[in-house]
Amino acid sequence: MAESEAYCNLRDLPVVGYTDRLHVFLRLSTNGMTSTLGLPELVPVPPNMSTTFAAASLLEAAEHIVPNVVVWRRHLHRHPEVAFEEVATSQFIHDTLGSLPGLHLTRPTATSVVAELRGGRPGPTIAVRADIDALPILEENDVEYRSTRDGAMHACGHDGHTAIVLGLASLLAPHAAVVPGTVRFIFQHAEEMAPGGAEELVQQGVMDGVSQVIGLHLWAPMPVGRIGILAGPAMAAPDQFQCTIVGKGGHAAIPHECVDPIAIGAQIITALQQVVTRTVDPLDPVVLSVTKFIAGTTFNVIPNSAHFAGTVRTFEPALRTSMPAQMERVIRGIAEAFGATVDFTYEHGYRPVVNDPALTDRLRAVVARTFAPDTLIDLRPTMGGEDFSAYQQRAPGVFAFVGAGNTDAGIVHPHHHPRFEIDERSLSLGLRYLTAATLELLSVR
Numbered sequence: 001m002a003e004s005e006a007y008c009n010l011r012d013l014p015v016v017g018y019t020d021r022l023h024v025f026l027r028l029s030t031n032g033m034t035s036t037l038g039l040p041e042l043v044p045v046p047p048n049m050s051t052t053f054a055a056a057s058l059l060e061a062a063e064h065i066v067p068n069v070v071v072w073r074r075h076l077h078r079h080p081e082v083a084f085e086e087v088a089t090s091q092f093i094h095d096t097l098g099s100l101p102g103l104h105l106t107r108p109t110a111t112s113v114v115a116e117l118r119g120g121r122p123g124p125t126i127a128v129r130a131d132i133d134a135l136p137i138l139e140e141n142d143v144e145y146r147s148t149r150d151g152a153m154h155a156c157g158h159d160g161h162t163a164i165v166l167g168l169a170s171l172l173a174p175h176a177a178v179v180p181g182t183v184r185f186i187f188q189h190a191e192e193m194a195p196g197g198a199e200e201l202v203q204q205g206v207m208d209g210v211s212q213v214i215g216l217h218l219w220a221p222m223p224v225g226r227i228g229i230l231a232g233p234a235m236a237a238p239d240q241f242q243c244t245i246v247g248k249g250g251h252a253a254i255p256h257e258c259v260d261p262i263a264i265g266a267q268i269i270t271a272l273q274q275v276v277t278r279t280v281d282p283l284d285p286v287v288l289s290v291t292k293f294i295a296g297t298t299f300n301v302i303p304n305s306a307h308f309a310g311t312v313r314t315f316e317p318a319l320r321t322s323m324p325a326q327m328e329r330v331i332r333g334i335a336e337a338f339g340a341t342v343d344f345t346y347e348h349g350y351r352p353v354v355n356d357p358a359l360t361d362r363l364r365a366v367v368a369r370t371f372a373p374d375t376l377i378d379l380r381p382t383m384g385g386e387d388f389s390a391y392q393q394r395a396p397g398v399f400a401f402v403g404a405g406n407t408d409a410g411i412v413h414p415h416h417h418p419r420f421e422i423d424e425r426s427l428s429l430g431l432r433y434l435t436a437a438t439l440e441l442l443s444v445r
């Protein structure tokens, strides 16, 4: 059996017990030790204890725990929980980490977990972040590990992020005595729902004393085997707005005695695109999407009111600040011109993710020297948002993208799609990248 082939023939191994769930047997051929993994009593297998605390040795050991990462990811995928409801998820993380030596666990909020590895040698305190929440989506994938909870799905890859950081913790924990510094593993709830779990955790002090923070996103638009790390702005600020237009309802055949909020709303929505194209510097990226427009009940009644909502995505702080007023001027102007009133509200969401340039350079160099020559690719910023930015307000941070797509295998659906999937080989590269990045921040070569 190849060293990396962990799923061995069940008949070759003694049965050590049954649970109501799948048993997975894992053989680590590096040290000849056979251990069992059973769900839900999943026990991580420590890497070969003879592994030396050096980058090359730990990266090799990381390969051997990838099967655990796959098992964890599939377990989480089967049991998704949406933002602020990650009760079983956080308990699973807590239990898994609790079985490791050398970690100090805390629960800063009801559904988050922080594990701290306090190394036996002096060094910096760094943070590694995983987000743990799922989305309110009915999964349409037909896979063995399909979501068992209708209406909830890990459709953004956070199951993979959680499994990867569990893998990193299990890789480093046995070496606590020789780790130069402190590694704080942050398992964050509620990334998908503004104002987001990151800000809450920062308020709880999870970044206190942290000098650098790293995280990653498995990224389906990028092919598996690739890593993209952008210096500077990487992900936009996702703000949101709501607007209610109050007109005057009445008979559809007597429009002149009404104030039609649908006709006014249609003009406003069209004119908002003109705010983007005619009032914003074309070199400043901005997206304004109206994603909801609700009005009326039947064909012969002009309703009293109409409602629309949407999102604005920007990078530039000045533009971000000015967008609400620019939009409101157009909205009020059109509404008043036709005799309607409006209630317009605008909420700022996460700040943009801006990667520290110097740290980005270091981590790009790590990727270039650690992995195959074509691993590191140039990447453009995305207008998607991420509350990793909350940690970056407290310390220099780098958020990397790890390719998870595979066109040949049909892994082509975008994040947040009912058929979203990752190529699980991305878990291996994700773990090895985070391992190499963590060791770089700790100056372990």
Ligand code: NI
Pocket: 156, 157, 158, 191, 217
């Ligand atoms: Ni995500």
